[in-house]
Amino acid sequence: MHPRVTSWILEFVLRQPVDDWVANGLLFALPLPSPVPPRLKKTLLLRRLSSDLSRPCLSGRTLLSLELIEELDRSAGADAPSDSLAAAYAAVAVECTACFLRERSDDDHGEDFFDAVNRIWNCRVADLERSEAAGLVSPALGEARREMEEAVVNPIVRVGLMGRDTKKAALDAVRVYLDEADKEMGPPYLERMAKAVGEEWRRSSRTGRDGSVVELYEILLNLLAIQGEHGRREGLPDGDRAKTSRFLEFDKHEESVLGRDKDAPEQGGCSSDEFVHLPAAAAEVIKMKILSRSGVLPANLDNMEDNQDQMGSNPVFSVNEGTGKGPYNDHDAMAHPSLMNQGPSDLEHVEENRERASLSFVDKGTKDGNPGTSTSTRDKKDCAGAPKPSLVDRNRTARTFEWDEDSIESPSENSPNSSNKLHFRSPKRREISLPLEDNKTFIKRRTKRKWSSLEEETLKKAVERHGVGNWKFIKSCHPEILKDRTEVDLKDKWRNMIRQ
DNA sequence: CTAGGGTTAAGC
DNA sequence: GCTTAACCCTAG
Known part of the structure; x- marks a missing residue:
């Protein structure tokens, strides 16, 4: 299937009320154009917000999704983020900070809250003010920032903050933005195309044609040719492609969706017809941002987080870091089971999957979008930006081995949670050339990685x-x-x- | 946790 | 073989 077609399908599915894990599974199963079209990226980000809203679970990830949407819109030529987007950002930022006050334990003297104020308001929001995304910095956000800074030194302000239902305010604000964004996006491309085919079919039926399936197919091909899709693939002359402007309204609509001037450069636009690219620098920023925060794991892999941590601390998973050689090259390779057995020749697919994984909107281990979890421990980690064990961190207690794909061991039965955890196949291990530290421990340098x-x-x-x-x-x-x-x-x- | 010296490996 | 960037080790 052509990646462009699958992106239409994905866009359609993501807009439907299907379970997150189903949509996420499809995201990993279908081939996508590279790079992923901006319109599809925005659809995925909106879906992520929608997912956060339904659980309901607001976190640093929600904040990041809003930042990325602003960046996508800006790349598409939008002058400034909408009021509802800026309002949602401010409300979520407040909630991501205030949640630490609500969840204080007895031995916590407010350090988590102070840390969150520093991280979110002194670093993240301050960076925002100086960046191109300064449009997100609304008066409400400025006011909230002053309140947070005051709360650090004034217990009365902290008590006032705890008394407010900041979570509900944030959820409401996100909901308002989502409603607005949904209207702006308009119906999915496939839906509009189907409607156009239906109208054309009815029109042609009235003019004496037979209305058969074959004729329906011809109408579809004709519409695609008019839109340029079929024309480009089949090499139709421009005159054939443009013989009627009726269906080109789609493109005009797409441009209006993001407020893009139709005369503006196409770069970064969200036209469904072109699915044009983001500027490389913006794409890199987006990639780096979402890679680290997205829930990249297939929803049917329960207890994945535990396994991920195990892998993160095991040099086995860092030996080939960045080379695409290792079966569990990184979080993203793990996200796609079919990539687990790939060799170096499949690096390209690993890279492709990295971007795909970055767009996943389902939280780790969230199979059914379980509701009821508020800004909880998981969020705390997320909000706090608590460093997870890096895949490239060295584990001094572990030996370093290379996969031997020829043999597979059964899962360890000595593991205390062996009955609960998902077991990955554990191939027979083979030592690779490493400096010898002592008789028992081997050391492996991290793979050199150039600074971006x-x-x-x-x-x-x-x-x-x-x-x-x-x-x-x-x-x-x-x-x-x-x-x-x-x-x-x-x-x-x-x-x-x-x-x- | 940081500073500073040492090691490794890629590029020329 | 030299230079350099990235990474490692360890004293304080």
Whole structure:
């Protein structure tokens, strides 16, 4: 199936009230155009918001989805984010901070709240103000920021904050934005095409044609040719493609969806016809942002998080980091079971899957979008940006091995949770050439990974802002962008940068 | 946790 | 073989 067609199907399915895990499964099963069309990306992000709303579970992921939507709209030529988007962002940011006050334990003296204020308002929102996304910084957000800063030093303000139902306010604001966005997006492309075919079929029936299935198919091909889809693939002359402008209204509609001037450059637009690309830099930012936060795991893999942590701490999964060689190359490869056995020649597909995984909207382990979970422990981790074990972190207690695909071991029966956890196949292991530390432990250096310009720029700005030597703090301020770097990496990189 | 020296490997 | 960037080790 042509990836463009599958993207239409996905867009249609994502707009339907199907379970998240079904839609997510389809997202991983269907081939997609590369890069993923902006309109489909926006549909996925809206669906993620909708999913957060239905559970209901607002978190840093929700905040990120709103940021990414703003970025997509801006890339498509929108002047400024809508009021409802900015309002939703402000309300979710407040909730992501206030939730730490509600969930304080006895031994917590407010550190989590203070940390959240610093992370969300002093770092994230402050960065937003200086970035191109400053349109999200509404008066309401500015006011909320002042309130949060005041709450840090004033217990009375904190009590006032705890007394407000910030969660309901945030959910309402997101709901308002989603309703508005849904109207702006209009019906899915397939739905509009089906309607057009129906109308044409009825019209042709009235003019004496037989109305058969064959004729219906001809009408569809004709419409596609008019829209340029069929024309491009079949090489029809331009005159044939444009013999009527009737159905080109779709494209005009697509442009109006995101408020894009039809004369504006196509780059970044969300035309369903073109599915044009985002600028490379924006795409990189988006990729880096969503990769680290998205729920990338297939919904039917329960207890995946535990297994993921195990993998993250096991050098086996970092040996080929970035090379695409390892079956469990990273979170994203795990997200797609069919990729687990791929070799180096399939790197391209792994990369493709990385982007696909980045767009997944289902939380880890969320099979049915279980409701009832509020900004809970999981959110706490998410909001707090608590560093998960990095896939590239070294595990000093583990040995480093290479997969041997020829043999498979049965799952360990000694594991305390062996009956509950999903067991991945554990191939027979083979030591690879490594320096010997002692008689029992092998060491493997992490795979060298060049610093991206985004990482470099982030570090540079952070040092200007927070000073040299606060590497741990700088990393905590930018957990997404610097997720693959340790504090020592930051220090080393800065040393290299100032040497230049 | 950070600083600073050491090691590794890629590129020339 | 040299330079450099990325990564590692360890004292304080």
